[in-house]
Structure formats: structure tokens, C-alpha cells
């Protein structure tokens with residue numbers, strides 16, 4: 001759906017140059033809820049603004065359904081923007097218009113026939129479960145309700161893509177969850193491609209199927225959320241995840257005994273069902289004690305973590321065998 005190729009954005013100013021987006025290559029598929037995550041200043045906002053051409057890149061290509069959006073003329077760009085909805089952290093609603101008026105606005109500027117607007121607004125209000133707030137003004141709404149109005153407005157012209165710029169950053173955890181659930185639901189119902197930027201790993205965990213982590217303009221880690229959570233490759237990804245999953249090694253007391261190993265296994269989805277541990281115990285004559293275990297529920301699958309204490313002569317062989325079974329192993333203690 002969206003192909004980003006060798007994308008760069010350089011800001012030049014009197015105080016110096018900043019390469020806000022550096023050599024970014026991403027492939028976002030039609031059914032993706034794609035998360036872009038990074039610390040402040042990583043380049044997330046710049047990247048999302050390049051996607052709807054609120055900014056122009058210094059070099060590179062952005063293909064949407066195979067069309068290079070950077071080559072669009074004014075008419076094509078207008079049409080593209082209609083098909084690309086956007087929501088923001090601070091909702092950006094018109095304070096002088098009520099909920100109906102805010103949603104209708106998107107239809108008015110897209111040239112809808114006046115007579116068709118009321119029924120479309122009603123449809124959109126049903127979609128975001130806000131039927132009873134049609135005549136309320138933004139100042140009379142909660143943060144979550146305001147974001148629902150903004151989502152309805154963003155979806156008014158049946159977009160294929162929804163861009164979300166920190167849409168839940170100003171909301172409390174419960175409201176965040178309800179907005180993320182709504183986005184998940186809308187993605188399925190409408191077949192949307194959602195690209196969201198966030199600095200919250202929780203957001204990635206609860207709605208995204210794929211994600212990229214940015215640092216200083218570059219994508220430093222990219223892949224399925226299951227893979228990133230079960231086997232993060234960069235220190236930054238590990239750091240983000242460690243804030244979510246308690247580091248069991250620090251929390252768990254285990255007795256350091258000679259000849260014993262303490263290992264942490266991380267396994268995704270289908271491997272959970274395989275009786276890997278009982279097989280290992282039988283095949284290599286190993287004793288395995290469970291020290292602790294946890295499961296992270298991700299969007300598509302679960303990632304399990306298990307800490308085991310092993311004893312027996314053939315521990316090395318057993319570990320080599322487990323590695324072949326798609327289970328990640330970290331040796332915490334080697335006695």
C-alpha cells in the first residue's frame with residue numbers, strides 16, 4: 001500500500017542542518033496497523049508529514065498503491081489528501097462548530113451535495129459510537145469523545161489510509177484503550193491501512209501488527225511486533241520493551257548453584273503449543289524447575305517468557321536443541 005524508498009528530509013536553518021529523516025525505507029501493507037515509535041526528536045512527525053505531503057522530502061520516493069505521490073499535480077494531490085485521513089494529539093476541532101458541524105466540514109470542503117451531508121454525518125457518528133453528541137460543542141466533550149469526533153471527521157471521505165499523530169498521547173490509560181480498540185475495529189470494518197506514530201510502546205503492543213523504531217532520523221529496527229517483542233535486536237528496542245515487561249532476572253530470586261543454569265526462554269505463538277520443555281527433559285535427561293513465567297498478549301499472537309533452572313549433564317546439548325525449535329534463549333546464570 002505504501003512504499004517508502006530512500007527517503008531523506010533535511011532542514012536547513014541559520015543554526016545548522018538537521019537530517020530529520022535519514023535514508024528511510026519502509027513497506028506498509030494494506031491491512032497493517034503500522035506503528036512508528038521513537039523518542040522525541042527521532043523524526044516521527046516529519047515522516048508522517050511527508051506521507052501526506054505537508055512536508056516535501058529532500059530526496060527519495062513515496063509510492064501509494066504504486067503511484068509516486070511526490071509527482072502528483074494539484075488535482076491529484078487534493079484527491080490523495082481526501083483519501084488519507086489524519087488524526088492528531090490535540091484533536092484540532094473547530095471550537096465554534098458543534099460535533100455535527102465539525103464532521104460536516106470535511107464533507108463540505110470535499111464538495112459533497114448539501115442534502116447528502118446529514119445522513120453521512122449520522123453514519124459516521126454511529127461508526128464512532130457518538131450518536132447522542134451531535135449537537136454538543138467541543139468544549140462540552142471529554143478528550144476521548146473529542147478524538148472520536150476527529151476520527152469521524154478523518155473518515156468522512158472514505159479514506160484508504162488513516163495517519164495518526166500521537167492520537168492517544170493526551171488521553172488517560174482507560175480512554176487510550178477505548179480509542180485504540182476503536183481504531184482496531186475500524187481497521188477491520190473498513191479495510192483501512194493505519195500508520196500511527198507514538199512514543200508509547202504500550203500503543204504498539206496493543207494495536208500494531210508491524211512497527212519501526214526510529215532514532216536520529218533513521219529506522220533502526222523494523223518488523224512484526226511479535227518478533228520485536230520476542231527478540232528485539234537493538235538496545236533501544238530492548239530498552240523500550242524493558243519498561244513494559246518487568247526484568248525478571250532482577251525480580252526473581254534464584255539460588256546460584258554450581259552445575260546449574262538459569263535460562264530465559266521467549267517463544268512466540270505456535271511454539272507455545274509445542275511441548276518443547278518436556279521433550280528436552282526427556283531427550284537430554286535434564287531436570288527443569290520453573291522459576292517464573294509470563295505471557296505478553298500482542299495483537300496477532302502471544303509471546304511467552306519462561307525462566308527455568310536446569311540441572312543435568314547434557315545442558316549444552318539441550319540448549320542447542322531448543323534453539324532449533326524457534327525459541328529464543330538467554331542464559332541468565334551459568335553455574
Ligand SMILES: Nc1ncnc2c1ncn2[C@@H]1O[C@H](COP(=O)(O)OP(=O)(O)OP(=O)(O)O)[C@@H](O)[C@H]1O
Nearest residue numbers: 011013018020038039040041042043044045046047
Ligand atoms: N521545521 C523544522 N525546521 C528545522 N528543524 C526541524 C523542523 N521540524 C523538525 N525539525 C527537527 O527535526 C528533528 C525531528 O523532529 P520531529 O518533530 O520529526 O521528531 P519527533 O520524533 O516527531 O519528535 P516529537 O515526538 O518530539 O514530536 C528534530 O531534531 C527537530 O528539531
